[in-house]
Amino acid sequence: GNSVTQMEGPVTLSEEAFLTINCTYTATGYPSLFWYVQYPGEGLQLLLKATKADDKGSNKGFEATYRKETTSFHLEKGSVQVSDSAVYFCARTTGGGNKLTFGTGTQLKVEL
């Protein structure tokens, strides 16, 4: 079926450290891929997206590249800040329309 697998958290980093959160998806169809971020007590915010193989999504210093050969969409940031502390969700489109399948989420904690 269609699924998304994320690395388990929490991930704890010091400020200015390099971040990688792994995400892989099942190779069914030609999905669009997304990263969403959720801050405590809030809904999800779209962080970045990629709609086809080799596309790179980027926003606010975060990047992710759609890798069809490895069915991956890993999230990276060169230098994290305390304000990046949140839960990050990887997601893929499933079937037609706007149905999204989400990973389990990865909590990121950034400390001074």
Added chain:
Amino acid sequence: KAGVTQTPRYLIKTRGQQVTLSCSPISGHRSVSWYQQTPGQGLQFLFEYFSETQRNKGNFPGRFSGRQFSNSRSEMNVSTLELGDSALYLCASSLGGTYSYEQYFGPGTRLTVT
């Protein structure tokens, strides 16, 4: 542009009751999707409405239903509430159409069933 709004933000209900949640999409958006978020199951897709028609449906029992109005506002209803229905219910809107996949989420309605 105003974002996606959901009302109410918090709700406490008793087992067996029913509840209606409301979602107003971003102006111009014609698709509204609903998701349930729980610590155990994560984010799960409930259904999507586009132009007042249900376009997609997740694997939830028939107690969960929804509808969309001509102004694209959407409501979801849960009948005969169970303790396990306690969750954050999120709605998301997008322009709709075949390839409009950018979805924007509201803040959610936190439902507690006692």
